[in-house]
Amino acid sequence: MPGERTLKLVIEYDGTLFHGWQVQSRERTVQGELQDAFERITHERVHIQGAGRTDAGVHALGQTASLRTRHEIGSRELMRGLNALTGHDLVVKRIEEAAPGFCACRNATGRLYRYRILNAPAPPALGRTTHLHVIRPLDIDAMNEAASLFEGRHDFEAFRASDCERASAELAIECCTVAGKDDEVVIEVRGQAFLMNMVRIIVGTLLWVGSGRFSPADVEDILASRDRARAGPTAAPRGLVLVEVYYGERAGPSTSSIR
Amino acid sequence: MPGERTLKLVIEYDGTLFHGWQVQSRERTVQGELQDAFERITHERVHIQGAGRTDAGVHALGQTASLRTRHEIGSRELMRGLNALTGHDLVVKRIEEAAPGFCACRNATGRLYRYRILNAPAPPALGRTTHLHVIRPLDIDAMNEAASLFEGRHDFEAFRASDCERASAELAIECCTVAGKDDEVVIEVRGQAFLMNMVRIIVGTLLWVGSGRFSPADVEDILASRDRARAGPTAAPRGLVLVEVYYGERAGPSTSSIR
Numbered sequence: 109m110p111g112e113r114t115l116k117l118v119i120e121y122d123g124t125l126f127h128g129w130q131v132q133s134r135e136r137t138v139q140g141e142l143q144d145a146f147e148r149i150t151h152e153r154v155h156i157q158g159a160g161r162t163d164a165g166v167h168a169l170g171q172t173a174s175l176r177t178r179h180e181i182g183s184r185e186l187m188r189g190l191n192a193l194t195g196h197d198l199v200v201k202r203i204e205e206a207a208p209g210f211c212a213c214r215n216a217t218g219r220l221y222r223y224r225i226l227n228a229p230a231p232p233a234l235g236r237t238t239h240l241h242v243i244r245p246l247d248i249d250a251m252n253e254a255a256s257l258f259e260g261r262h263d264f265e266a267f268r269a270s271d272c273e274r275a276s277a278e279l280a281i282e283c284c285t286v287a288g289k290d291d292e293v294v295i296e297v298r299g300q301a302f303l304m305n306m307v308r309i310i311v312g313t314l315l316w317v318g319s320g321r322f323s324p325a326d327v328e329d330i331l332a333s334r335d336r337a338r339a340g341p342t343a344a345p346r347g348l349v350l351v352e353v354y355y356g357e358r359a360g361p362s363t364s365s366i367r
Numbered sequence: 368m369p370g371e372r373t374l375k376l377v378i379e380y381d382g383t384l385f386h387g388w389q390v391q392s393r394e395r396t397v398q399g400e401l402q403d404a405f406e407r408i409t410h411e412r413v414h415i416q417g418a419g420r421t422d423a424g425v426h427a428l429g430q431t432a433s434l435r436t437r438h439e440i441g442s443r444e445l446m447r448g449l450n451a452l453t454g455h456d457l458v459v460k461r462i463e464e465a466a467p468g469f470c471a472c473r474n475a476t477g478r479l480y481r482y483r484i485l486n487a488p489a490p491p492a493l494g495r496t497t498h499l500h501v502i503r504p505l506d507i508d509a510m511n512e513a514a515s516l517f518e519g520r521h522d523f524e525a526f527r528a529s530d531c532e533r534a535s536a537e538l539a540i541e542c543c544t545v546a547g548k549d550d551e552v553v554i555e556v557r558g559q560a561f562l563m564n565m566v567r568i569i570v571g572t573l574l575w576v577g578s579g580r581f582s583p584a585d586v587e588d589i590l591a592s593r594d595r596a597r598a599g600p601t602a603a604p605r606g607l608v609l610v611e612v613y614y615g616e617r618a619g620p621s622t623s624s625i626r
Contacts, residue, residue, distance in 0.1 A: 120489075120491065120492040122493045191489060191490070196490075197495070201487070202489070228460070230446070230459065230460040230461070232458065233379040233458040236456070349493070
């Protein structure tokens with residue numbers, strides 16, 4: 109019998125028609141659709157571990173996942189099979205052999221999220237599933253000033269969902285920026301890990317800074333308050349995309365190239 | 368009775384579910400949906416003239432159209448009404464009063480088209496309705512060299528559909544460029560006017576240059592041959608977007624600001 113292999117998958121999806129990453133008994137989810145497709149190909153039921161449990165409606169360009177299998181199928185053949193069996197809104201972009209014990213979630217050293225906003229009088233037609241629409245002109249400079257306050261190590265208790273189960277809310281954000289170009293506003297947040305709804309609450313808070321309801325100084329107070337009720341609303345999922353997951357020196361087992 | 372007004376509309380649409388711009392008796396079209404919505408609001412049947420008759424599946428960020436009406440409805444109210452009555456994949460972004468006699472098609476001094484390609488092993492999930500997928504790595508430098516040969520005034524007989532009705536195929540292209548960034552390849556073509564399918568045939572020909580089937584010198588020969596059969600295929604519509612229509616000094620009547 110062949111030994112156990114660990115595979116690393118890089119996955120892109122349009123989250124519009126998924127009820128998020130995590131398997132649910134009755135709803136279509138990314139993890140569920142991948143695990144079902146894998147089972148149809150290999151007749152083996154595996155757990156596919158994602159680096160981030162994206163919410164319903166959130167997209168991914170570079171979600172990363174890992175699985176352990178004893179099946180000998182080649183990476184290219186597996187990729188073709190998974191892409192044939194899943195919907196067109198879910199694509200496995202790359203499959204690599206990983207070192208034994210590699211976990212896409214635990215070994216991730218960084219995650220980059222991007223949130224896109226159309227700041228214009230009329231809503232987007234082409235970007236209607238990928239952009240939040242904000243009519244009132246946003247103050248990008250104020251948003252950027254407030255965004256920089258999130259950088260560094262903080263207690264993000266005010267910026268997580270009430271049902272977030274992580275013991276500690278203390279995390280480090282490496283980078284949080286707001287950039288405007290024409291009528292598009294792009295918020296990027298990069299950190300090692302995130303709490304439940306954290307990026308969307310940060311975005312919702314920055315949007316209130318952009319509209320003048322909060323000042324950058326207010327954001328400092330909200331962080332210090334550790335009070336979710338004081339932060340802005342949870343921004344709609346459709347603007348959010350998990351762009352990339354990093355596996356740096358802290359990643360432990362390194363991954364080899366495509367089979 | 369109030370005098371006749373001329374309105375200029377800037378329109379964005381996701382062409383995926385439209386059978387193109389031009390009214391058809393049984394199919395959903397952009398022009399048809401706009402004219403029907405206008406009629407429901409004003410009880411007046413008008414002809415809405417587009418600057419470009421985009422094909423089925425082609426998108427627009429800045430399609431421009433004009434219409435003449437005797438109705439006194441304000442531009443903002445009309446915009447709200449049209450956006451309420453048309454699908455979410457069709458948005459009127461701006462309505463301006465234009466000088467009498469302004470025609471969005473005849474007065475256009477330039478049109479900018481963009482074609483987007485994902486050049487990667489796996490197809491796009493998020494960009495599946497906006498990008499052509501090309502697996503084989505494209506030679507961007509060769510494509511760019513060939514693209515520059517389209518610039519200037521040429522007889523584009525080899526680059527138009529057989530049922531194109533324009534008398535002369537002689538036109539000027541101001542700019543034709545190919546740019547690659549990460550796994551996205553973007554082709555931009557700007558000119559005063561275009562023949563039927565012209566941009567898509569140019570793109571199909573450049574793709575054959577990118578894959579090595581044509582050399583840049585071949586493109587010069589194809590242009591000179593005036594033979595459609597020698598050019599590349601008509602590239603799929605989903606990668607194409609009409610980005611902007613220009614009304615420069617040759618535009619005649621100038622348009623006023625938003626009402």
